[in-house]
Amino acid sequence: MPFAFAGKVLHVNLTTGKITPKPLDEKKVLKYLGARGFNARLLWDLLPPGVDPLGPENLLIFGTGTLTGTSAPTSGRTTVSCKGPATGLYLKTSVGGHWGAELKFAGYDYLVIEGRAAKPVYLVILDGAVKIRDAAELWGKDVRETTRAIEHALGDPEVQVACIGPAGENRVLFASIMMNYYNAAARGGVGAVMGSKNLKAVAVRGHGKIRVARPQEFRKAIMESIEVSYQDFSAKTSYLYGTSASVAVINELGSFPSFNFRSGRIDNAEKISGPYLVEAGYLKRRMGCSACIFSCHRYCEVASGPYTGAYGGGPEYETMSALGAGCGTVDVELVIKANELCNLYGMDTISAGSVVQWAMESYERGVITEKDTGGVKLEWGSREAILSLLEQVALHKGFGARLGGGVRRAAKSVGKGSEKWAVEAKGLEQSRVETRTAFGYALAFAVNPRGPDHLHSQVLAEFGTRPGGRALVAKITGHERYAFPRTLEKRADIVRWHEDCYAATDAVGLCSFATTARYGVTPELLARMLSAATGIDFFESESLLLAGRRIVNLEKAFNVREGATREHDCLPHRLMNEVLPQTSAKDDDRSKAAPDRPSPVRESINSRAYLDRMLDEYYELHGWEKTTGLPRCKTLGDLDLGDVAAELDRMGKLAKD
Amino acid sequence: MKKTTRPITVYLKLFTGAFPERISAQMKLGACVRDLMAQVKKENFKNLSRENSPMPLQQVAQDDLLLILNGRPIQNLQGYDTPLEDGDVLAVFPVMAGG
Numbered sequence: 001m002p003f004a005f006a007g008k009v010l011h012v013n014l015t016t017g018k019i020t021p022k023p024l025d026e027k028k029v030l031k032y033l034g035a036r037g038f039n040a041r042l043l044w045d046l047l048p049p050g051v052d053p054l055g056p057e058n059l060l061i062f063g064t065g066t067l068t069g070t071s072a073p074t075s076g077r078t079t080v081s082c083k084g085p086a087t088g089l090y091l092k093t094s095v096g097g098h099w100g101a102e103l104k105f106a107g108y109d110y111l112v113i114e115g116r117a118a119k120p121v122y123l124v125i126l127d128g129a130v131k132i133r134d135a136a137e138l139w140g141k142d143v144r145e146t147t148r149a150i151e152h153a154l155g156d157p158e159v160q161v162a163c164i165g166p167a168g169e170n171r172v173l174f175a176s177i178m179m180n181y182y183n184a185a186a187r188g189g190v191g192a193v194m195g196s197k198n199l200k201a202v203a204v205r206g207h208g209k210i211r212v213a214r215p216q217e218f219r220k221a222i223m224e225s226i227e228v229s230y231q232d233f234s235a236k237t238s239y240l241y242g243t244s245a246s247v248a249v250i251n252e253l254g255s256f257p258s259f260n261f262r263s264g265r266i267d268n269a270e271k272i273s274g275p276y277l278v279e280a281g282y283l284k285r286r287m288g289c290s291a292c293i294f295s296c297h298r299y300c301e302v303a304s305g306p307y308t309g310a311y312g313g314g315p316e317y318e319t320m321s322a323l324g325a326g327c328g329t330v331d332v333e334l335v336i337k338a339n340e341l342c343n344l345y346g347m348d349t350i351s352a353g354s355v356v357q358w359a360m361e362s363y364e365r366g367v368i369t370e371k372d373t374g375g376v377k378l379e380w381g382s383r384e385a386i387l388s389l390l391e392q393v394a395l396h397k398g399f400g401a402r403l404g405g406g407v408r409r410a411a412k413s414v415g416k417g418s419e420k421w422a423v424e425a426k427g428l429e430q431s432r433v434e435t436r437t438a439f440g441y442a443l444a445f446a447v448n449p450r451g452p453d454h455l456h457s458q459v460l461a462e463f464g465t466r467p468g469g470r471a472l473v474a475k476i477t478g479h480e481r482y483a484f485p486r487t488l489e490k491r492a493d494i495v496r497w498h499e500d501c502y503a504a505t506d507a508v509g510l511c512s513f514a515t516t517a518r519y520g521v522t523p524e525l526l527a528r529m530l531s532a533a534t535g536i537d538f539f540e541s542e543s544l545l546l547a548g549r550r551i552v553n554l555e556k557a558f559n560v561r562e563g564a565t566r567e568h569d570c571l572p573h574r575l576m577n578e579v580l581p582q583t584s585a586k587d588d589d590r591s592k593a594a595p596d597r598p599s600p601v602r603e604s605i606n607s608r609a610y611l612d613r614m615l616d617e618y619y620e621l622h623g624w625e626k627t628t629g630l631p632r633c634k635t636l637g638d639l640d641l642g643d644v645a646a647e648l649d650r651m652g653k654l655a656k657d
Numbered sequence: 658m659k660k661t662t663r664p665i666t667v668y669l670k671l672f673t674g675a676f677p678e679r680i681s682a683q684m685k686l687g688a689c690v691r692d693l694m695a696q697v698k699k700e701n702f703k704n705l706s707r708e709n710s711p712m713p714l715q716q717v718a719q720d721d722l723l724l725i726l727n728g729r730p731i732q733n734l735q736g737y738d739t740p741l742e743d744g745d746v747l748a749v750f751p752v753m754a755g756g
Binding site (some may be wrong): 224232234236237238241244245246248249252253254270271273275276278279280293463464465466467470483484485 | 721
């Protein structure tokens with residue numbers, strides 16, 4: 001058994017019932033570092049282009065981080081990958097919790113689900129033994145009921161359950177896979193893919209251990225990582241207040257997506273913030289994932305009022321915006337209830353909130369009426385509207401059935417110009433970042449292969465608010481002055497570095513809160529931990545980042561093979577065509593701008609011209625042809641992806657050098 | 658004609674917990690964010706931080722404060738040297754990350 005790995009890849013074909021454990025090729029995995037990277041390679045090798053994402057040909061791959069299951073700080077991440085049903089393109093989604101570590105303790109690093117079961121089943125993996133069980137009695141149950149039923153059936157409350165709720169069964173295109181109740185592999189519809197395979201759950205329990213090659217060296221790198229992570233004060237606020245700590249800050253910046261991205265602020269945003277959850281007594285417990293050192297996860301409960309008894313993990317920052325401000329409410333109890341429904345039905349809160357607020361704006365504009373909604377008035381902030389729509393979406397009932405495909409499909413079905421306020425690109429709803437005020441984020445969102453969100457490259461450093469972020473920007477661009485989000489200059493450089501680092505972070509199995517959000521665990525430290533754990537010394541920071549870039553290029557190649565071009569790298573219509581209204585009485589800061597500031601953008605808008613300038617620089621930097629967005633042969637060759645280049649070349653989808 | 662230097666009024670929102678403590682301060686014309694923070698720390702921080710506040714601002718080092726002037730982080734202006742104008746609003750947070 002190689003160090004840091006369990007040593008096996010488990011293939012389960014649900015059509016034939018065949019279960020095939022295969023030995024893990026350590027060298028091949030480490031070329032892509034692991035998890036997200038190796039998943040991408042498996043998708044490239046095993047999934048022919050053009051398959052129906054909800055057909056039996058699609059694969060559903062669970063890949064653990066190479067350091068997952070060790071004590072490396074924040075190493076509890078697992079990546080779930082497939083061809084995405086929302087976009088028809090590449091999809092990876094990273095999830096925390098303890099499921100991934102448990103899979104490794106049970107003897108497997110990767111689980112590849114193939115085919116489709118004839119009837120609902122669930123998978124049980126107990127210390128290497130794998131069984132496909134009948135799930136007739138679980139089908140239709142929500143996430144809480146399913147998880148409890150499996151714990152009961154196996155007689156083991158410690159079993160880790162990844163399952164779908166009714167939304168996944170009904171193939172809602174933003175259905176999530178929920179791990180142990182609260183950790184969501186949420187974005188892009190991985191739950192719909194699992195549902196399409198008639199796979200209700202994967203229960204895992206193991207008692208094995210993951211060995212590291214050089215324990216003393218490993219421990220030293222870990223202690224340094226922890227020490228440097230705690231030096232950043234945000235480690236403390238993250239523990240105290242969770243991800244929703246930043247709600248009031250972002251609202252103050254005028255960048256808190258509210259009213260379906262029509263506004264960057266909402267009155268009394270503090271009432272849906274992390275500090276309020278603490279002070280008003282909703283927060284009952286703080287939780288961490290496997291080997292976490294921050295514990296940003298929340299567990300909240302409502303003790304009185306109309307939502308008495310509502311409880312669950314979160315709500316996170318994204319949820320506070322998506323199901324709160326975005327829908328025009330700062331009623332935190334309503335958000336806790338709506339969040340609970342999403343967790344029970346198994347739905348991504350970002351996209352679920354997005355379809356609700358799109359419907360609310362459509363209702364306000366008279367594009368849809370009470371005739372469409374069965375009498376429900378979809379007014380901003382309406383409790384009935386939010387809760388009833390979430391239920392209808394998940395259960396594929398009433399007007400909600402028209403929303404289950406996400407805002408792009410809903411707008412297409414309703415028409416009447418409603419695509420203009422469908423805040424999506426590539427078919428995925430944008431996460432809750434106001435990219436019209438942060439242009440590195442705008443570029444990162446536009447080029448994200450799965451669609452516009454912050455989980456491909458988190459470029460917090462561009463704000464320049466932290467010494468670590470400013471130092472990093474200086475390292476990347478040559479000067480600290482580029483730590484300024486309202487410019488187009490050097491955004492491509494900043495985004496690409498973060499892409500490489502984020503890919504490496506995902507692949508190794510760490511949380512981005514340890515790397516690109518807090519700058520504590522540098523690529524150097526990451527490389528040292530990986531070397532000590534695997535015993536393979538080629539991981540210097542440069543080769544680690546290069547491996548990250550190899551992953552990014554392979555993901556790009558996947559989308560190119562599926563037909564993506566430069567035109568796919570765009571942002572939602574609203575953000576590209578509507579200026580964000582000023583939210584402060586004294587919004588014009590030009591008179592106060594420092595003299596060495598890079599030239600600022602004139603308006604808060606992600607216009608085509610702004611985006612094109614950044615895309616040109618970004619493609620050039622990557623070695624991708626800029627008019628088409630296709631990768632060049634040499635670029636892929638230099639990254640040791642010659643076979644990928646050859647396949648694209650055969651398809652006529654490779655740019656000439 | 659004799660030149661007069663009227664004081665300017667700036668408004669602060671100090672986030673010691675979920676909701677801000679709101680105060681105003683009189684500053685000399687030409688004062689900058691550094692001057693304001695020095696005055697506020699001296700006069701207000703200890704009194705304003707609530708009893709048992711989970712985040713008493715006086716315990717937070719200067720580098721770990723996030724200062725937002727009229728909706729812009731001060732680092733995007735001229736940092737602590739940013740000159741103040743009458744009617745400015747400065748929000749003060751402990752630093753946060755993640756989303």
